[in-house]
Amino acid sequence: MKQSEIKELSVAELQEKLKESKKSYAELKFANSISPLENPIQLRFARRTVARIATELTKRELQ
Incomplete structure (x- = not known):
């Protein structure tokens, strides 16, 4: 998931995506x-997607 796609989502959608992404990464x-x-590059992409979503959520909380 690209950063531009993440910025378009609402906070509730981001939280749902974060939950799904973490579950997918764990699997x-x-x-x-x-x-x-x-x-094995799938692991890297999944981990980075989780980080991107978490970063965007934190950024919105601080604003």
Whole structure:
């Protein structure tokens, strides 16, 4: 998910996306620990998406 897409979402939508993204990242980590993923870069993208959403939420809270 790109930063421009994240900025367009409301706070409630961001919180929902954050929950979904964290769940997805946890599932990927679990799957990778059992047997290596075909594309381990998925882990990096998932982790960074979680960080982008969390950063945007924090930024909006501080405003």
